[in-house]
Amino acid sequence: MPDRQQTFSKVLELIEPMNKKGVAITDATRFAQDLEWDSLTVLDFVANIEDEFDVMITMNMQAEIETVGQLVDSLQRLTAAK
């Protein structure tokens, strides 16, 4: 399993170009409320994450992921399972 901090940094890197509000990102940052992403922005972002980590994050799984921390944890699990 990759280092959690490494995964977090990579996620941060992918969030930044879409972080129009310049929100400071922590594990607790919420995609919808704090970053104010609409549904299409979320889908674009997830597509980037999927290709970066070569994993599949279905929309069904996205419903369970509200914060950056939850995404990082899911990615840790998904990459470990490969």
Added chain:
Amino acid sequence: MTDLFAKFDPLIQQRQALLDSGVTDPFNLVMERVESPTVAICNGKRTILLGTYNYMGMTFDPDVIAAGKQALDDFGSGTTGSRVLNGTYAGHRAVEDALKDFYAMDHAMVFSTGYQANLGVISTIAGKDDYIVLDIDSHASIYDGCALGNAQIVPFRHNDTDALEKRLKRIPEGAGKLVVLEGVYSMLGDVAPLKEMVAVSKANGAMVLVDEAHSMGFIGERGRGVAEAQGVIDDVDFIVGTFSKSVGTVGGFCVSNHPKFEILRLVCRPYVFTASLPPSVVATAATSVRKLMDSADKRAHLWENSKRLHGGLRQLGFTLGTEEPQSAIIAVIMPDLETGAAMWEALLHEGLYVNLARPPATPAGMTLLRCSLCALHSEEQVGEILDMFASAGRATGCLS
């Protein structure tokens, strides 16, 4: 008591701010009279219609109208029943036969709307352990079909064949796969690379559904859509379409060669648990579908209209959704919602109706003035349309 409507407050405020600026509500227009497929009276003013999806102008076709009137006389105003109970009349069978002939396919199933056709087919054929892979810019009816069912949903970047292939390859071995594509995407009017995408889908063991709502009647040698134009219609498992665009009435359908297709009539809830289309509607649809088979001249004229409007708008200095005209939809990209609403109103004052489209219906947060051309727009009308865009553009500062 928590007001359940509180969640709509941001939208209510945005809308109020727009109306307070004095602009006409773009989502509340009433057509007082409709003279033809291309002209209506709005606010007492003669208005050219350039936002109706009435691509082939069948709404006032004399044969279509006559068929509808005859069916009203012979079968009454409505069926008051489900297709599987008392709601299948001779006309419902006749329109399904017309569709089978139009597409040269074995099976056709007619729904009460195009929205319900996507909702029904997608939610029913993809079950809990199956995967649906769909384009991110898919129509709301496709997303809602996914939401109604239990399948795993995997979106891919718009019109990106590599992104589709990557996602197909990540799906576990042995799982059922449905790829959902559109022939023409209605927001920007761009066409999907179906040739490549269908090949990739088949190579990875997926079934393919293509929504040809915005291409039927117009694109392809026989008007069967983008899959026909790109030579892959035989590899497409399901084509979904609508009667509310080129066909000129309302209703939806799915055609297929799948040998077990007919079972859907018993298991597809949006087909079973709703009333069937009125007899007059299926009669107009059947007549219209059959006439669309032999409409090569109209298709050619519509292409001319599309090319001329696209070239003309570009020459005026507008930014368009596609580099080249790819369909009968020309999308004019506006810098923001306020400018878009102002331009929309200025065009209406000139005597032109187009669709104002805004997020979340549009990709990448864009505000669009969406123009859909009709085969019955005359050369003179296209000229008038360009003149109106020029003066509205100057009046609103969109053009210098």
